[in-house]
Amino acid sequence: MTQSNKYTYDILLTSDLHGAIRPVHYPTNAYSHTGLALLGALIRRMRERAPELLLVDNGDLLQGEPLAAYAAASQDNDKTHPFIEVLNELGYDAAVIGNHEFNYGPDMLTRAVQASNFPWLSANIVDAQSGEPAFGPPYIMKQTACGVKVALLGATTHYIPNWEKPQHIKGLRFLDALETIRTWVQHIRDKEQPDVVIVSYHGGFENDLATEQPAEPLTGENQAYAICREVAGIDVLLTGHQHRSLAEELHGVTIVQTGCNGSSAAHVAVQLEQQPDGQWQITSKQAELLYPEASDLPDTAVMVLTEELERHTQAWLDQPIGEIIGDLSIQSAAGLRLAAHPFMAFVHQVQMEATGAQLSNAALLSKESRGFGNKVTTRDVLANFIYPNTLTVLELSGQDIRDALEQTACYFSLDDQGEIRVNPSYMEPKAQHYNYDMWAGIDYELDISRPEGSRVVKLIREGEPLRMDSLYSVVMNSYRAAGGGNYSMFAGKPVLYTGDTDMALLAENYIRTHQPLDVPHTDNWKVTAG
Known part of the structure; x- marks a missing residue:
């Protein structure tokens, strides 16, 4: 003008x-x-x-x-x-x-x-x-x-x-x-x-x-x-x-x-x-x-x-993939992050079968993830796996794993009433729910009433305390494996496997080959406030 x-x-x-x-x-x-x-x-x-x-x-x-x-x-x-x-x-x-x-x-x-x-x-x-x-x-x-x-x-x-x-x-x-x-x-x-x-x-x-x-x-x-x-x-x-x-x-x-x-x-x-x-x-x-x-x-x-x-x-999205036994639906993303959930157990199963890793960590990447109903289509898979993430397996010590759990526990804080909430630092300058990881292959408990850095109050594998000097194979997405999300304990660690297939396709193939899919309930971890 x-x-x-x-x-x-x-x-x-x-x-x-x-x-x-x-x-x-x-x-x-x-x-x-x-x-x-x-x-x-x-x-x-x-x-x-x-x-x-x-x-x-x-x-x-x-x-x-x-x-x-x-x-x-x-x-x-x-x-x-x-x-x-x-x-x-x-x-x-x-x-x-x-x-x-x-x-x-x-x-x-x-x-x-x-x-x-x-x-x-x-x-x-x-x-x-x-x-x-x-x-x-x-x-x-x-x-x-x-x-x-x-x-x-x-x-x-x-x-x-x-x-x-x-x-x-x-x-x-x-x-x-x-x-x-x-x-x-x-x-x-x-x-x-x-x-x-x-x-x-x-x-x-x-x-x-x-x-x-x-x-x-x-x-x-x-x-x-x-x-x-x-x-x-x-x-x-x-x-x-x-x-x-x-x-x-x-x-x-x-x-x-x-x-x-x-x-x-x-x-x-x-x-x-x-x-x-x-x-x-x-x-x-x-x-x-x-x-x-x-x-x-x-x-x-x-x-x-x-x-x-x-x-x-639209025709592609409506293609049927398989059927689910049990309930893999997500009623609350916030609730899913407080205790072991069948949908995340499914994610861990996909990751561990694809790579042979002993342990797995993963985040719920989409705030709109609703899990799966009894019948699964391509649309359902892509709604839950919105990024073309690929998998990496790192060799980590027990201490690395403990440090990672302490980092993931920083996602939470307590409000004035002593109730668990998302740490405000994870909401600004943008929501960072993708930097909160959940694990499989270990049993653990995070107590948010304790100071940051000392919130892991339980850490067990196969009935025994996780040995800090022992080495474990751990599968995660490539972003996290590079230390993304302030997980510096992962950066530079030995890489045992790198995949080139994204998680949406891995999940689709897993469902197709495990029909009907029955994911057992797990209760290997939880978050508490004292």
Whole structure:
């Protein structure tokens, strides 16, 4: 928008869509007033008002919803990925590589990038040999009709090698995002002399925005706070990865984050005024989150482009897998985390049979997990195993196991009435239920009335106290095996097994081969308050 010597530059962001294109809640098949098809209506309204709008996706597009899983499993090498067709249709100017873009392997990601009518940016993911950005230019330049010059730089959390299968990132190096952004912003300022510098970073904030104190272990996974504080020359920082909803100012930098699954888009309006020497100067910036209006209908073109994919996905989701004897339903995720539960016993059985490990730990990854009824379909499995996690077996000492249990016990605290609750530190800056592990192959008890670090009051294997100096094989997901979630006692331990099949498929195969499936009740652990 322009008025004589004043101009407003509009930026619109989507992020962490995770395959949420159509307005469907796939576990129940109910309508959901979210997703890119609904945001498409919002995008088109914004573009009518601001034809020079900069439209950016900040990553984690290709993995997530069953629609994404089916698109990956059935991808025709000769066809453009349906999600890329959608972004092309909506006229995206750029996208940033997210960590989940790698989940289905390099071939699918390469085809997606090549089919896009826009560049994919990530300055800090480089070719291991050349050192050049691996997916395209590190930044793009835009110039408006009135002469305002805008730079957009992309970067991605460099923590990806701690999660991703090595074969999916072969030939790539992940440079420190903070240092890479610092270098490129200075380069852009010196060479391009832009009026507005925007950084789109698939990463989040490591510090609490109100107190400025560290909010998580400083692993480097999230560096957005340091980027705002330490890198000079950034006007707007577009963030993601943490699935938070943010629109504010931090150290003079306008910041936004859009939540996830197409719940909202973020809009930043940058007001500029032309100076007597002809240069444009920023006078103010406003950020807001935009949600689909109640009256909005899904964008017709987006729905048409994904109609065939949706039809095949629904048929796939309704395929029967097997029958369950007993009750593997989850009535309360909070209750499941307080004592041994049949559904988690099932998860442990899958993990231990797949790997032959002596012990198993696992978390309930989805807040929407409802377990299984008597008849199980593909939809049920994918509703409970929402990430393409693979398994790793580590060799751990009894002391490592005790230390891990003490760490997992930090998930709880006591309220003013002495009742067990989730530790507030696990709810901010985002909910971290996925960092609470439950174990099989040992008997244990956690007493939350005791100080952190001394809450394991029972730890037994096969009727005897677990020996601190003995070694055990323990299966867990690859994120945890790398020490993710502040489980530093796992990092660097001997690896006995690495799998390449994700948990959803392992669970499906387990059910099919154990028909009818009868998971016996276990009571090997519990959490108490004294």
